[in-house]
Amino acid sequence: MANFNIDDTVDITDVVCPTTFVKAKVALEELDDGQILSVKMNDGEPVQNVPRSIKEEGHQILKLIDNEDGTYNLIVKKVGD
């Protein structure tokens, strides 16, 4: 995994849309501005839609990492409130 200092992780592979985004959003709310969250999500609808929803919330997406097991880790930097 590239050079990211992950402050917290959340696994949203156990929920379905729209709870996927909600769970990621709640995890981001726990962080301070500038901290980095890794969000583990399933292939398919979550990886198609969750990154865009997080972007639209104003956070900064740094990387999408393919775990090559049908899941992805989205690395997100929290931006403001």
Next chain:
Amino acid sequence: MAIDYATLKKGGFMRQKQKNNFSLRLRVVGGNLSAVQLAKIAEVADKFGDGHVHLTSRQSVEIPFIKLDDIDEVKKALGEGGVEPGVCGPRVRTVTACQGEAICPSGCIDTYGLAKELDNRYFARELPHKFKFGITGCQNNCLKAEENDLGIKGGIKVSWRESDCIQCGVCVKACRTEALSLIDGKIVLDKEKCNYCGRCLKACPTEAWDAVHGYIVSFGGLFGNSISKGETIIPFIDNHDKLMEVCDAAIQFFDDNANAGERFKFTIERIGKEKFKEEILEAYNNG
């Protein structure tokens, strides 16, 4: 005095089962009504109808149980609230639209602006048969563009801007047509697979895409007694004036060639798809 039903229908008055009662169709553009218009519609429905309205399948409003004797008074009252009667019969009908980019995060074009423009240009134009325009903002197709005689769907043509790309890979997964791949730090776009949905751009954290907004136009859609999906001739029209030239040419083809009571699809098939295509391409290239 004999009742002229054709004239009433032209003015939006639909004859009901109940004798001397009419359901008055209103002029609505792109599915939008102001609060002032709604209040006036409510008042008229209460005073002259039976206190209810019907929302039609194509974004209009009808006020049922209007009495023949009240027609002039009803029109005057509606006019005070900026509401006009709609139309039925062989002419250009309500121009429908989704909310588009003004409201919807998925929208690629200003659907309402375009609906108003088409309404000004064509609404109620007399033709051999009904003619329906529908405008949808993106590939989600909430407004079902291809079920209209002329459907317009918004799209975005993208080209990758390497200087702003952080190689995160989000766009590759956001794409639903597998048109994108990340190869050796570069995004490769397969133009054959791209459907202009714009999801790559909308998902991109740095918006590292140059975007041209445009229109995907379909012709000859039907969703009544016969069901048929409108077909596209030009994959992507990126110029507003060209779009208008194409719309003008399509409606003129219908006006010139259709038999009375013949929908656009059947006119195109009877005269020939190739002939129609030639005229559309002529308008697009040289209009």
